[in-house]
Amino acid sequence: MGLDTLRLDWELARRGYARYAAYPAATIAGVFVNTVFGFMRAFILLALFEQRDHIAGYDASATVTYVWLGQALIMTIYIFGWQDLALRIRSGDIAGDLIRPVHPLRASLAFDLGRALYHAIYRGLPPLLVGALVFRLVLPADPLEWLAFVISVGLAIVVSYGFRAIYNIVAFWTTDHRGAMFLGAVAVNLFSGFIVPVAFFPDWLAALAHATPFPSMVQLPIDIFIGRATGGEVLGTLAVQLVWAVVLLVIAERLFAFGVRRLVVQGG
Amino acid sequence: MPLIELEGVAKDFVVHRSAGLLRRDRITVQAVRDLTFSVERGTILGYIGPNGAGKSTTVKMLTGILVPTAGRVSVGGLVPWDERIALARRIGVMFGQRVQLWWDLPLVDSLELLRHMYRVPADRYRHTLASLREALELDPFIRTPVRQLSLGQRIRGELAAAMLHDPEILFLDEPTIGLDVVAKQRVREFLIRANRERGVTVMLTTHDLADIERLCSRILIIDHGRLIYDGDVNALKERYGTERVLVVDLEEPQGPLEVEGGRVIKVEGPRQWIAFERARTNAAQLAAAVATRANLRDLTVEEPEIDDVVRRIYLETRP
Ligand SMILES: Nc1ncnc2c1ncn2[C@@H]1O[C@H](COP(=O)(O)OP(=O)(O)OP(=O)(O)O)[C@@H](O)[C@H]1O
Ligand SMILES: [Mg+2]
Numbered sequence: 001m002g003l004d005t006l007r008l009d010w011e012l013a014r015r016g017y018a019r020y021a022a023y024p025a026a027t028i029a030g031v032f033v034n035t036v037f038g039f040m041r042a043f044i045l046l047a048l049f050e051q052r053d054h055i056a057g058y059d060a061s062a063t064v065t066y067v068w069l070g071q072a073l074i075m076t077i078y079i080f081g082w083q084d085l086a087l088r089i090r091s092g093d094i095a096g097d098l099i100r101p102v103h104p105l106r107a108s109l110a111f112d113l114g115r116a117l118y119h120a121i122y123r124g125l126p127p128l129l130v131g132a133l134v135f136r137l138v139l140p141a142d143p144l145e146w147l148a149f150v151i152s153v154g155l156a157i158v159v160s161y162g163f164r165a166i167y168n169i170v171a172f173w174t175t176d177h178r179g180a181m182f183l184g185a186v187a188v189n190l191f192s193g194f195i196v197p198v199a200f201f202p203d204w205l206a207a208l209a210h211a212t213p214f215p216s217m218v219q220l221p222i223d224i225f226i227g228r229a230t231g232g233e234v235l236g237t238l239a240v241q242l243v244w245a246v247v248l249l250v251i252a253e254r255l256f257a258f259g260v261r262r263l264v265v266q267g268g
Numbered sequence: 269m270p271l272i273e274l275e276g277v278a279k280d281f282v283v284h285r286s287a288g289l290l291r292r293d294r295i296t297v298q299a300v301r302d303l304t305f306s307v308e309r310g311t312i313l314g315y316i317g318p319n320g321a322g323k324s325t326t327v328k329m330l331t332g333i334l335v336p337t338a339g340r341v342s343v344g345g346l347v348p349w350d351e352r353i354a355l356a357r358r359i360g361v362m363f364g365q366r367v368q369l370w371w372d373l374p375l376v377d378s379l380e381l382l383r384h385m386y387r388v389p390a391d392r393y394r395h396t397l398a399s400l401r402e403a404l405e406l407d408p409f410i411r412t413p414v415r416q417l418s419l420g421q422r423i424r425g426e427l428a429a430a431m432l433h434d435p436e437i438l439f440l441d442e443p444t445i446g447l448d449v450v451a452k453q454r455v456r457e458f459l460i461r462a463n464r465e466r467g468v469t470v471m472l473t474t475h476d477l478a479d480i481e482r483l484c485s486r487i488l489i490i491d492h493g494r495l496i497y498d499g500d501v502n503a504l505k506e507r508y509g510t511e512r513v514l515v516v517d518l519e520e521p522q523g524p525l526e527v528e529g530g531r532v533i534k535v536e537g538p539r540q541w542i543a544f545e546r547a548r549t550n551a552a553q554l555a556a557a558v559a560t561r562a563n564l565r566d567l568t569v570e571e572p573e574i575d576d577v578v579r580r581i582y583l584e585t586r587p
Pocket of ligand 1: 281282283297298299317318319320321322323324325326
């Protein structure tokens, strides 16, 4: 892996960014929706705190912070089902990727990182800022925590990419990949801690969730931000995310290789 | 050693067809069967055959996109599907019926991205791009997003994309689809130059006989996945393409004309199609004969269509 490859990754990422930057109206509409839902979720969860001060270690402001971070991560990690790769496989356009001297998954990951950066800035920050203006949010105290949070979000994007790639690669075996996509998106929504914090789950369900890659996509970066993970725990959290990122990418790569072996390119 | 070698190559597709409410039949389509041929460096090879003959399937196997059901393939000494990325650096591929450029990006951006994929040094890129822009006349639309290009413009862009990294071998599946006459001519000249000046080996599929005539030193014809002709263009025309068609427009519609040496194959109002053998008569004699029987308004001569030639060969070689 030389400088050339990094340069290529950079070029791909830039174009991933530019592709989404080309649709500002979609961005504005999306920010609006994410913000409205942020308020709804915040008020619903705040109602729980009328009876008591803490739930599973969360106080009201940690919970509200959790909500707005979750809203900011929706597009950044692409919670609601992604099918770019599956559509290329189904249409046969993947043939155009296979004739290039770059692994299609590597190219699509680089492209996705560019997309994620755009979404983090333009779909993530605005709702978070609105949330910070209206509610009192818990903010990381020192710059190292901020840094750890940024790294953690970066890893969350890669973990999420690995998982999205896997449910997209299913398209090699079926002409209807959407079933897998919906299941995948539902699993992410439920187990990542996006809907409610994993700590609110019954113990057995929380244990189950933590045995999956899903918390690495949402819950773990939030834990770092709101200070549920501190000191050495932060490094442990990042390590867990890193392991999941590697594991999912390796699985995706293996599945892709199998898929290509039985690929039938439809048409032309 | 030949640059491209195929031995006993076959590709089956299994398709499912619904047969009643819950039953689905498995049907095996033999897209390519028992294909054996080899191509020497420096050849411009025309690979033709009717729709569904197996041309695209063959090209996909040679470029490592599809894995054959049986047989051995070697391209530049590599097994395409096992060493796809190594092979990709050495070949240029274009599927006229597919979009390989990035849909949302301006053409020049796609080319710039490919430069990084193929690690073309900046100065060589500038030089190659300049000559491609000229040869393929890309300038009027080079800053336009690919999704807004017309078919012919996109094809020219795709060709540039396939050539950017100076490939040894070009695999072009219908490279002249959708091109106007001027653009077709430019593309042909461009391919001939690449072949003469840099020894690029070209394998192209087409439905346009003129491509074959102007470009190819050798042609292969396949039908139903089988090789049915291997030779040069002249031999092909001598053997099969001897029948031409004179199209005449008469003042008044009338019944099929009876003319010496010609055979009316179609009548549409005042227009008639008269087939004739080049060896027996020529268009001028035939037109004169028509003029003695009817008032002639206009006439044109049609060269044999590739599909006719292919069909005739197929009929002749059918066991
Ligand atoms: N993915 C696929 N699944 C099933 N059958 C296929 C598939 N791809 C091709 N075929 C079949 O294989 C045969 C050869 O197709 P191919 O695309 O190679 O033809 P072609 O010679 O390129 O035709 P054309 O001139 O129309 O482009 C056809 O009968 C086609 O229906
Ligand atoms: Mg074809």
